[in-house]
Every structure is written in structure tokens, then in C-alpha cells.
Amino acid sequence: MPSESAKNTVPTVNRLLAALPDQDRRLIEANGDSVQLLRGTVISEPGDRLREVYFPTDSVLSLMTPPADHAGLEVRLVGNEGMIGTPLILGVEVTLLHTVVQAAGPAWRMSREQFGEALLRSDALHTLLDRYLEVLMNQGDLLVVCTRFHLVEARLARWLLMTQDRIHGDRFHVTHEGLALLLGVRRVGITKAATALQERKLIHYRRGEITVLDRMGLKAAACGCYGRAETMYDRLLGR
Template sequence: MTHQENATATPVNPPVLFVNRLLASLPGKDRRQILASCESVELHLAEVISEPGDRILHVYFPTDSFVSMLTPADDHAGLEVRLVGHEGMIGTPLILGVEVTLLRTLVQGAGSAWRMTPEQFAAALRQSSALQGVLNRYLFLLTNEVERMVACTRFHVLEARLARWLLMTQDRAHSDRFHITHEFLASILGVRRVGVTKAASALQQRQLIRYRRGDIEILDRARLIDAACGCYGAAEAMYERMLG
């Protein structure tokens, strides 16, 4: 997969110190202990963190980076089942004691993340009941998200699904602008390229986005939310209730 096939964030404001929301939700003592075991790393555009069946080598808590979690399919680049940024973590099977992943993990937006080894993560879980509680709730949210995604893919029109994906990407990119091709959008949404072209054109004609040669700018977030399926607001509201 080439660099141009992936979404990249384009800063539009002065740099901001971003945090990982899972870690930020912990009591100060627990958070400091966990961060003491982490190292700060940069995730690079199009970097593949893991492939299906790989042993999990690290846990990541993104801050201003974000990744796609893709499930493999025959003759298909993979359908996106999760978009993870500063609200989440990479390496969730380790919460349940599972050391391998079944998903392809691909960096969509370059940036920083906190990283720790599986051994350090296991020690942190043993030492912090607060971390265990937060991550148990996070796992519940992920389960709900996957269930909602199945229904969304089956019942919601492509234009609304595309609007939802653009909003989710904007949230994680911390930017109104990013780059992504029709080909990659079609891949992660599980549709033909012509369908994405029509849906993006419809959003552009309504002056919700500007789209030219893969460069996307969100022009009217409020109206784009109205254009998206209700899955967008529902998922975010549940996150706020349980982890906000």
C-alpha cells in the first residue's frame, strides 16, 4: 500500500500538546506510574504495526497519531473495523491475556504515541485497578462499536457512512484537512470506487467538503454531522458517558 493511499493529517493551527484520553482518565498516581513505563515514539505514515496472526510486540496509546484496524478478506485490501486515535489503544487482545492479533494495523495519520511492552502492560494491569476498570469499559465500547458497524454497513446509505468516516478522521487527525484517495476509501468502506466518487461528489455539491485529487477539507462540520448516519453521534456519546 503506497503513501498516497492513506489519510494524513495536515496541521492548520500551531502545535498543540495532545494526550491519550484513556490515560488521561486515570487518577494522577496511576497515570504517572504507567507513563514511567512507556516510551514516546513516532508512528509513520503507512507503517504496518501488525498483520493478522502476528504476536503483539507493543501496546500503543496514540496521542496525535491514528491507525486503521483492518480485517482481511479474499481479494480485498481489508475492511476497516476500527479507527483508533487519541481516544483509544492498540493491543487490546492483551487485556484478555491473548498475545496475537487477528487484524492488520496500519498507520493512517503520522504522529506520536506512548508505547510499552506486553510485559510492562501486564505489570501495569496488576498494579492499577483503575487501569483495569478503564480498559474493561473500553473493551465494552469496542464490542458495541463493532456491532453498530455491522448494522451501519448493512442498512445505511454510502453517503451517510462516508460522512461518518470523515468526521471520525477529523476527530483523530485534529485537523479539518487530510489526504485520502478514492481507492483507499472504497477499500475501507467495502464498496466500489464509483460509489465513493458519487458519495464524495454529493457531499461536495452540498458544500460540506472540498475534495480535489485526494485532498479533503471539511467545510461545514455541523452540516456534515447532519449528513452522517446516527452511528456517529451515538458512539461518541456512549464514550463520553463511560470514559469521558
């Protein structure tokens, strides 16, 4: 379970919450608390009833769906640009996804009841999250194309860039097994792709620690999907 800290004002480094007018953000401050999420913590499993929402401030979470014939596939990577618990925006209380903390850090948490009350009282919050749902729909469309048509090396480069964007740093922990699960490919494919990126001096990988050495080179190696959803986010939700 998440490790709790004392209740305080909501951190404004979550981009969704920071985009709210002051009075609406104060409503969030009065109806939530800050928690420390630990890497590997499972937030929800498919079929679970959602009891809380999370707005990551300096943590990263993976949302995965487990097809019947595969261990799983990441469908969303969420950092301080987004939130966990989006079905509740539409009044749906059950999740179909497995949600796990990919990178440890703080998040702002609200109960289902607190969140529902905030949506009723804040038109600005409702409008903002409706736009966020549109961004997620666009990301989902891109994922289908990316998974079907793009090579593992390009998809891995894209994932590394997305993760770097969310952790705001150059180094993070992930194993080859974990990457294979997240990208829905065999481990040998990840090993070949990571080796190729390392040989080009774009990344350094050792014992589950990846360091991005050349971000511009990594962007050149990534498929064209990287940046499209990010551009849409900026257009709909602002920088």
C-alpha cells in the same frame, strides 16, 4: 517502523491515560516511551504476535480485517481516545487484524511485558480498559448495522467526521482507493459519494486531500450511527 524520540513523561492528551489517577499515570510514565508514527506504517498483520501496545496522542490508526472475498474492511478507527493492542487486555497475544497508521503523529508505546505488569499493579487501569472494551463492542455492533443498511454517502460522511474528531483538524489525506478499501465498497461508489458531498459544499477534495468545509452539514448527511458510540464513550469513560 515507528520513528523513536527520547524517553519522556507520557503525554496526557491520550484520553484513556489522562483519565487515570496520578499515581497510576506515573506507573505508565515509568514503563513506556514516546514514538512518532509515520503514515502508512503497518503496525501488525493478522496472525502476528503482539509485542507492544500504543496509546495514540496525535496520530490515527485503522484496524482492518480482510475477508476471503474482499481486499479488506475497516472495523475500527483509533485516535487519542483509545489504544492499539486491546487483545492483550484479555491475555490474548495474537491479533486477527491488519493495523496501519492512517494519520502521522506521536503515540505512547509500552512493551507487552510492561503493559502486563501495569495491568497487574493498577486496578484503575484495568477497570478503565474493561470499560473501553465495552465501548469497542458497542462500536462493532454499530458497524455491522451501518455496513449492512446505510448508503455509501452517509457512511462516508460518518467516517469523515470520525477522522476529523481524531486528527483535531479540518484537513487530512486519503485517496478514493483508500476510502473504498476502508469502507469495503467499490471505488466508483466512493467517487459518487465524495462528489455529492463536494457539490453540497460540505467538503473539498483534491488529489487525496480532503478538507471539511461544513461540519454541521456533514453531520446532517451522516447516518444516525455517528454520535452513538461517542456518547457511550463519554458515559463510560468521561469527557
